[in-house]
Amino acid sequence: MSLLEDKTPKRTPISELGEFGLIEHLTKNISIQNASTIKGVGDDCAVIDSGDSFSLVTTDMLVEGVHFDLTYTPLKHLGYKSVVVNLSDIYAMNGVAKQITVSIALSNRFPLEAVEELYEGIHLACKNYNVDLIGGDTTSSTSGLCISITAIGEASKEDVAYRSGAKEHDLIVVSGDLGSAYLGLQILNREKQVFEANPSMQPELGNKDYILQRQLKPEARKDVVELLKSKTIVPSSMIDVSDGLSSEILHLCKNSNVGCAIYEDKLPIDFSAISTAEELNLNAATCALNGGEDYELLFTISQEHYENIKNDPNLTVIGHITDQSSGTVFVTKDDNHQPLTAQGWNSIS
Amino acid sequence: MSLLEDKTPKRTPISELGEFGLIEHLTKNISIQNASTIKGVGDDCAVIDSGDSFSLVTTDMLVEGVHFDLTYTPLKHLGYKSVVVNLSDIYAMNGVAKQITVSIALSNRFPLEAVEELYEGIHLACKNYNVDLIGGDTTSSTSGLCISITAIGEASKEDVAYRSGAKEHDLIVVSGDLGSAYLGLQILNREKQVFEANPSMQPELGNKDYILQRQLKPEARKDVVELLKSKTIVPSSMIDVSDGLSSEILHLCKNSNVGCAIYEDKLPIDFSAISTAEELNLNAATCALNGGEDYELLFTISQEHYENIKNDPNLTVIGHITDQSSGTVFVTKDDNHQPLTAQGWNSIS
Numbered sequence: 001m002s003l004l005e006d007k008t009p010k011r012t013p014i015s016e017l018g019e020f021g022l023i024e025h026l027t028k029n030i031s032i033q034n035a036s037t038i039k040g041v042g043d044d045c046a047v048i049d050s051g052d053s054f055s056l057v058t059t060d061m062l063v064e065g066v067h068f069d070l071t072y073t074p075l076k077h078l079g080y081k082s083v084v085v086n087l088s089d090i091y092a093m094n095g096v097a098k099q100i101t102v103s104i105a106l107s108n109r110f111p112l113e114a115v116e117e118l119y120e121g122i123h124l125a126c127k128n129y130n131v132d133l134i135g136g137d138t139t140s141s142t143s144g145l146c147i148s149i150t151a152i153g154e155a156s157k158e159d160v161a162y163r164s165g166a167k168e169h170d171l172i173v174v175s176g177d178l179g180s181a182y183l184g185l186q187i188l189n190r191e192k193q194v195f196e197a198n199p200s201m202q203p204e205l206g207n208k209d210y211i212l213q214r215q216l217k218p219e220a221r222k223d224v225v226e227l228l229k230s231k232t233i234v235p236s237s238m239i240d241v242s243d244g245l246s247s248e249i250l251h252l253c254k255n256s257n258v259g260c261a262i263y264e265d266k267l268p269i270d271f272s273a274i275s276t277a278e279e280l281n282l283n284a285a286t287c288a289l290n291g292g293e294d295y296e297l298l299f300t301i302s303q304e305h306y307e308n309i310k311n312d313p314n315l316t317v318i319g320h321i322t323d324q325s326s327g328t329v330f331v332t333k334d335d336n337h338q339p340l341t342a343q344g345w346n347s348i349s
Numbered sequence: 350m351s352l353l354e355d356k357t358p359k360r361t362p363i364s365e366l367g368e369f370g371l372i373e374h375l376t377k378n379i380s381i382q383n384a385s386t387i388k389g390v391g392d393d394c395a396v397i398d399s400g401d402s403f404s405l406v407t408t409d410m411l412v413e414g415v416h417f418d419l420t421y422t423p424l425k426h427l428g429y430k431s432v433v434v435n436l437s438d439i440y441a442m443n444g445v446a447k448q449i450t451v452s453i454a455l456s457n458r459f460p461l462e463a464v465e466e467l468y469e470g471i472h473l474a475c476k477n478y479n480v481d482l483i484g485g486d487t488t489s490s491t492s493g494l495c496i497s498i499t500a501i502g503e504a505s506k507e508d509v510a511y512r513s514g515a516k517e518h519d520l521i522v523v524s525g526d527l528g529s530a531y532l533g534l535q536i537l538n539r540e541k542q543v544f545e546a547n548p549s550m551q552p553e554l555g556n557k558d559y560i561l562q563r564q565l566k567p568e569a570r571k572d573v574v575e576l577l578k579s580k581t582i583v584p585s586s587m588i589d590v591s592d593g594l595s596s597e598i599l600h601l602c603k604n605s606n607v608g609c610a611i612y613e614d615k616l617p618i619d620f621s622a623i624s625t626a627e628e629l630n631l632n633a634a635t636c637a638l639n640g641g642e643d644y645e646l647l648f649t650i651s652q653e654h655y656e657n658i659k660n661d662p663n664l665t666v667i668g669h670i671t672d673q674s675s676g677t678v679f680v681t682k683d684d685n686h687q688p689l690t691a692q693g694w695n696s697i698s
Contacts, residue, residue, distance in 0.1 A: 010460075010462055011460035011461075011462060012460050012461035012462060013457065013460060013461070014455075014457070014459065014460070014461050014464065014489075015457070016461070017461065019487055019488070022461070022464070022487050023485075023487050025461075025465075026464065026465070026468045026487070027482065029472075030472070030481070030482055032481050033475075033476075033479050033480070033481055034447050034448065034479070034480075034481050036447055036448075036503075037447070037448060037481040037483055039483075040481060040482065040483040040484065041482070041483065041484055041485070045484070046448065046450070046483035046484040048404075048447070048448060048483070048501065050399035050400060050402075050404060051399060051400040051401045051402070052400045052401075053399075053400070055397075055399060055404060055501075057448070057450060057483065057484060057499075057501065058484065059450045059452055059484060059485060059486055059497075059499060060452070060486050061452040061453075061454055061486045061488055061495075061497060063454045063488055063489070063490045063491070063495075064491070065490075065491040066454075066488060066489050066490065066491065067488070098383050098385055098386070098397070099383065099385075099386060099395065099397060099406070101395070101406060101408045101499060103408055103409070103410040103497050104410075105410055105412045105415075105495055106363075108362065108363070108364070110363065111359075111360035111361050111362060111363070112360075112361035112362070112363050112365070112366065112371070112374075113359055113360060113361060115363065115371070115375065116374075116375070119375045123378075123379070126382075127382075130382050130383070131382070131383075132379075132381050132382055132383050132386040132389060133376070133379055133389065133390070134386055134388075134389040134390065134395035134397070134406065135389065135390050135394070135395040135406060135407065135408060136372075136390070136408060137408055137409050137410045137497075138368060138371050138372055138375070139368070139410055139412055139415060139416070140363075140412070140415055141412045141414075141415065141493075141495070142412070142413070142414040142415065142492065142493060143491065143492050143493070144490075144491060144492070146410075146412075146454055146490070146495050146497075148408070148410055148452050148486075148495075148497035150406075150408060150450060150499040152397065152404075152406065154385075
């Protein structure tokens with residue numbers, strides 16, 4: 001009677017591999033058996049051939065104490081965000097999100113009213129993104145809250161964007177701005193520590209509305225997919241920025257067998273993020289590169305589309321694709337060329 | 350800083366509603382926004398129109414200490430079973446399972462080798478049922494193991510079987526046999542108690558192979574869907590037996606607005622289940638009615654198909670559908686007519 005059948009097992013801590021390493025290890029020998037499975041593990045969504053179009057499937061699991069802290073996360077926001085992070089993966093394939101399933105496990109410390117609040121946020125996200133809640137599972141847990149959501153979407157076979165299509169000379173574009181969600185989290189953690197040390201202290205959250213909203217109630221960029229469609233631009237590759245810009249760019253480059261040059265002075269960073277970074281003695285560019293949870297779209301487009309997007313306030317060209325041998329390069333403001341490294345947020349290690 | 354935005358919240362324990370009550374409460378106001386959503390919450394699967402055929406989607410979450418006990422569940426079996434319980438829901442719509450996603454949250458007490466063993470079982474189930482593992486999520490948890498699987502399948506628009514199509518005079522049919530998985534669980538729990546009282550005792554599991562296998566490594570009835578297809582029978586309604594026969598029959602009757610008569614002497618119960626029930630001073634018919642986790646298919650067919658199935662060793666006619674006003678009736682061996690009640694296994698209450 002043991003966790004393992006082998007009575008003298010080797011015990012390798014999972015932290016040795018990290019999240020990406022573990023997934024790669026567990027899925028490397030998968031062989032696809034169904035002709036309808038177009039793309040399995042390894043992109044923002046799996047892709048299934050459903051006849052006239054592609055179905056997109058993505059899933060995320062959020063665990064209390066790992067992905068969220070209920071001392072400062074309102075349950076309604078948590079429900080909203082849990083849906084949004086999944087929809088973001090559908091948009092990252094240049095698709096339209098259509099349905100979600102929601103499963104939750106929760107301990108008996110949660111009364112019905114707490115679950116209702118969580119679902120209020122879930123229903124609101126469904127309404128805002130025109131998505132149907134079509135199923136799920138609800139069960140008890142021995143401790144804490146665990147939320148698992150699967151999102152299903154649709155993309156035309158011509159429009160679907162993988163991580164793998166970036167070509168040399170393509171422009172690298174990101175929507176919105178970067179680093180704010182991470183800085184919002186730093187502020188929340190700071191105020192939590194203040195509160196724990198002295199519960200009568202009022203939190204200092206003035207002028208932090210934007211970065212707090214980016215952390216607590218992010219939005220997915222459905223509008224950017226629609227914008228690209230209206231401009232008849234199909235990105236050559238796309239990914240959403242969940243683990244941090246660096247990590248995502250490295251995914252695009254690895255999957256596309258290309259290199260890149262990213263320019264520090266091009267990174268879109270909101271003014272309130274810059275001032276908060278200064279206040280916390282952090283480098284704003286580092287927050288933008290490695291912060292994570294921005295849920296913006298990062299994509300590559302052919303240079304011919306430049307005129308069509310250059311004045312769009314939602315989009316910023318931050319660099320270009322190079323050949324693989326040039327490596328993945330970050331060009332600082334003083335023209336220092338550094339290798340891009342992924343220090344993205346990693347929920348395993 | 351509180352779990353709830355309202356500072357003087359009402360706290361209703363979720364156990365007041367139970368699992369089905371909670372799901373109904375949380376989903377009663379859902380409005381469907383997408384034309385492709387054919388069926389949302391309320392059947393074994395959600396149904397999505399994907400053009401030429403229907404896509405089927407189902408999801409289940411399994412939590413350590415609630416759904417499984419690792420003191421007697423080998424991780425490979427757990428992985429296998431986690432997949433099977435989801436595929437069973439696809440077959441219960443008369444569909445073919447095609448893809449799954451697997452998300453796991455696990456604490457650092459699990460080494461890589463434990464996760465590998467879990468995935469061995471997952472991969473084996475995929476191979477046996479011709480299903481592709483196309484995605485998922487892997488994360489840490491603060492305690493225990495949580496597995497969330499979503500299965501995706503396909504059904505032709507003519508063949509899909511809902512819970513709602515049963516008609517008066519239809520025959521009620523169940524595949525395989527009932528109650529064994531529940532009795533297997535009772536034996537495992539008994540041996541666990543013996544082991545905890547005296548770790549040097551060897552477990553007494555002789556002649557229990559079948560019922561233990563039914564509990565630890567159940568199979569989903571893909572073969573029954575294929576059998577019905579080969580006989581060109583489309584069930585008028587169908588559901589899988591996960592919570593116990595009584596509970597499932599009541600679902601069919603409620604969704605179809607009909608009544609039923611089920612006959613005790615028709616219930617298919619394996620000999621080893623009968624002898625184990627005797628040994629444990631349990632009523633075998635009660636185990637068959639309320640035990641749960643059989644993962645057999647329960648369905649209704651028009652009487653015209655009787656000749657075509659009556660000699661099939663996989664199928665047993667256990668009763669027939671009546672009009673709604675006749676109620677849901679269980680006819681005992683001594684011709685006593687009792688109302689059927691659901692005492693199925695309920696993971697919330």
